[in-house]
Amino acid sequence: xxxxxxxxxxxxxxxxxxxKKFLPQIIEEQKPDLILANVENLAHGKGVTIKTLEELMRxxxxxxxxxxxxxxxxxxxxxxxxxxxxxxxxxANIPETYPGMSGVMIETKKxxxxxxxxxxxxxxxxxxxxxxxxxxxxxxxxxxxxxMERPIATIIDxxxxxxxxxxxxxxxxxxxxxxxxxxxxxxxxxxxxxxxxGTAYITDVGMCGAAGTVLGVVKELSLARFTTGAxxxxxxxxxxxxxxxxxxxxxxxxxxxxxxxxxxxxKIVQI
Ligand SMILES: [Fe+2]
Ligand SMILES: [Fe+2]
Numbered sequence: 001x002x003x004x005x006x007x008x009x010x011x012x013x014x015x016x017x018x019x020k021k022f023l024p025q026i027i028e029e030q031k032p033d034l035i036l037a038n039v040e041n042l043a044h045g046k047g048v049t050i051k052t053l054e055e056l057m058r059x060x061x062x063x064x065x066x067x068x069x070x071x072x073x074x075x076x077x078x079x080x081x082x083x084x085x086x087x088x089x090x091x092a093n094i095p096e097t098y099p100g101m102s103g104v105m106i107e108t109k110k111x112x113x114x115x116x117x118x119x120x121x122x123x124x125x126x127x128x129x130x131x132x133x134x135x136x137x138x139x140x141x142x143x144x145x146x147x148m149e150r151p152i153a154t155i156i157d158x159x160x161x162x163x164x165x166x167x168x169x170x171x172x173x174x175x176x177x178x179x180x181x182x183x184x185x186x187x188x189x190x191x192x193x194x195x196x197x198g199t200a201y202i203t204d205v206g207m208c209g210a211a212g213t214v215l216g217v218v219k220e221l222s223l224a225r226f227t228t229g230a231x232x233x234x235x236x237x238x239x240x241x242x243x244x245x246x247x248x249x250x251x252x253x254x255x256x257x258x259x260x261x262x263x264x265x266x267k268i269v270q271i
Contacts, residue, residue, distance in 0.1 A: 001251050001252070001253060001254070001260070002033050002034065002108065002110050002111075002113070002152065002153055002251070002252040002253075002254045003030060003031065003032045003033050003034075003249065003250070003251055003252075004032060004033065004034045004035075004036065004113070004153075004155065004179070004249070004250045004251075004252065005026065005030065005032045005034070005035045005036070005247055005248070005249050005250075006035075006036045006037065006038075006155070006157075006179075006181050006205060006247060006248050006250070007019055007035075007036070007037040007038065007061070007205070007208050007246070007247045008038055008183055008186070008188065008204070008205030008206040008207050008208060008246040008247065009038045009039075009040060009041050009067070009183055009184070009186055009205075009206075009207040009208070009209070009216070010037050010038065010039055010041065010042050010056065010207070010208045010209070011041040011042075011045055011186070011207055011208065011209030011210070011216035011236055012041060012042070012043070012044045012045045012209065012210075012216070012236040012237075013044070013236075013238060013239070014209050014210035014216075014236070014237055014239065014240040014243055014271065015041070015042070015207065015208040015209040015210070015216070015243070016042065016052060016055050016056065017240075017243065017271050018208050018209070018243030018244070018245050018269060018271050019037070019056065019059060019061075019208050019245070020055065020056075020059045021243075021269070021271055022245055022269060023035070023059050023060060023061075024059075026247075027060060030249060032249070033108045033109060033110055034062065034063065034106060034108045034113055035060055035061045035062060035063075036061065036062075036063040036064065036065065036106070036115065036155065037056055037061050037063075037064055037065075037208075038064070038065045038066070038067060038157055038159070038183045038205070039052075039053060039056070039064045039065070039066065039070075039088070040065075040066050040067030040068065040069040040070045040072075040159070040183075041067075041069055041207075041209070041216065041236075042056070043073060043076070044236060045069075045216060045217070045234070045235070045236035046069050046072035046073060047069055047070060047071065047072035047073035047074075047076060047077050048064075048066070048070060048073070048076070048077060048080050048088070049073065049076045049079075049080060050076075050079060050080050050083055050084070053080055053084055053088070062087060062106055062107070063087055063088075063089075063104065063106035063113070063115045064084075064087060064088040064089070065088070065089045065115065065116075065117040065157035065159070065183070066088065066089065066090045066091055066100075066117050066159070067091065067117070067119070067157075067159040067183060067184055068091070068119060068124060068125065068127040068128075068159065068184070069127070070090055070091070071090075071098060071127075072127075077099075078099050081099040081100035082099065085099065085100045085101060085104075086101075086104055086105075087104055087106060088100065088104065089101065089102055089103060089104045089115050089116055089117040089157070090102055090117060091117050091118060091119045091132070091159065092116060092117060092118050092135070092138060092142055093118055093119055093132045093133040093134070093135055093138060094119065094128045094130075094132060095128060095129065095130045098128075102116060102117060102118075102142065103115070103116045103142065103145075103146040105149050105151060108152075110152060110254045111150075111151070111152035111153075111254060112149050112150070112151050112152065113151055113152060113153045113154070113155060114146050114149075114151035114153070114154040114155070115154075115155050115156075115157075116142065116146070116154065116155070116156045116157070117156070117157045117159060118135040118139070118156060118157075118158050118159065118160075118169075119132045119135065119159050119160065120132075120135065120158065120159065120160020120161060120162060120165045120166065120169075120184075121134060121135070121160075121165070122160065122161060122162035122164070122165045123161040123162050124160065124161055135158070135169060136168075136169065136172055139169075139172070139173055139176075143176060143177070151257075152252075152254040152255075152257060153178040153179075153252045153254065153257050154176075154177040154178050154179075154257065155177070155178055155179045155181065155250075156173070156177050156179065156180050156181070157181050157182075157183050158170075158180050158181065158182050158183070159182075159183045159184045160182065160184055161184060161185060163189070163203050163204075166180075166182045166203045166204070167191075167201075167203060170195060170199065170201040171195065173199060174195040174196060174197035174198075174199045174201075175195075175196075175197025175198055175199060175258075176197075176199070177199055177257075178198075178199065178200065178250070178252045178257050178258065178259050179199060179200040179201070179250050179252070179259055179262065180199055180200070180201050180202075181200075181201075181202055181205055181248060182202055182203045182204040182205065183204060183205055184204070185204045185215075186204075186206065186207035186209070186215040186216055187204055187206060187207075187215070188204055188205060188206025188207075188246045188264060188266040189202060189203040189204045189206075189264075190264065191203050192248060192262045192263060192264040193262065194259050194260065194261065194262060197258075198256070198257075198258030198259055199258075199259060200248075200250045200252070200259035200261070200262035201262070202248055202262060202264055205246055205247065205248050205264065206244065206246025206247075206264075206266050207244055207246055208243065208244060208245055208246055208247070209236070209240075209243065209244055210236065210237045210240035210242075210243060210244070211240065211242035211243055211244045211268050212240070212242060213236070213237065213240075216236055217234045217235065217236055218234070218235050218236065218237055221233070221234055221235060222234065240271060241270065241271065242268055242269065242270060242271065243268070243269050243270075243271040244266070244267070244268060244269075245265070245266070245267045245268075245269050246264075246265065246266045246267075247264075247265050248262055248263065248264050248265070249261075249262070249263050249265070250262045
């Protein structure tokens with residue numbers, strides 16, 4: 001049995017601190033074969049840098065996924081992909097001109113795991129210079145083109161806003177992948193389950209970041225946008241006393257690639 005832990009969107013310093021503080025205990029208790037994280041918000045809430053990615057690597061995380069914000073620090077993002085593009089999956093359905101690969105093979109003691117990242121199309125802010133193409137239309141080709149190294153399991157981070165699109169995608173690929181893990185909303189959902197064909201599914205894993213915020217953002221700034229109607233730039237707290245820690249633990253049969261269990265966790269913790 002392949003045991004995988006996946007952390008939802010890790011947001012800036014408070015998110016990294018939360019994960020780093022609690023991961024040793026989780027590793028000791030769960031003895032996972034593979035630890036993954038969504039890092040689109042890793043560097044101060046937007047994008048990812050080599051320094052911040054290496055912080056999580058030192059904590060034991062070996063595979064990473066992106067999202068609509070992964071290239072928010074474009075130059076730094078390109079640097080990250082040139083150094084760590086083999087362990088960081090970028091969205092598959094953005095223009096090919098962006099660096100990085102949408103499917104990466106993460107090594108485990110039990111074999112290689114294919115890790116992928118797709119963006120949803122519904123209610124997503126425009127972040128790329130071309131529209132995002134349909135994840136439904138491209139998933140079959142994507143799966144076929146990533147089989148050369150014979151992965152023992154396939155895990156997809158489906159980064160999307162609309163719950164319906166995520167649920168529908170889960171059913172669409174049920175039995176073809178080991179897990180579909182929703183990210184992007186930063187709010188964990190309680191619908192983790194194994195679908196009839198053996199795909200572990202959750203609509204959103206949630207975030208790892210500062211508690212007492214609006215989705216990781218300083219709450220006063222978010223409130224100002226809603227109450228004044230003015231565009232107020234967002235920021236995340238530099239420091240926090242409490243963190244939100246959101247992750248799932250999945251068990252996958254490495255002989256069949258099918259999941260047998262998934263459980264979601266969401267805790268408010270002192271950091
Ligand atoms: Fe995010
Ligand atoms: Fe996102």
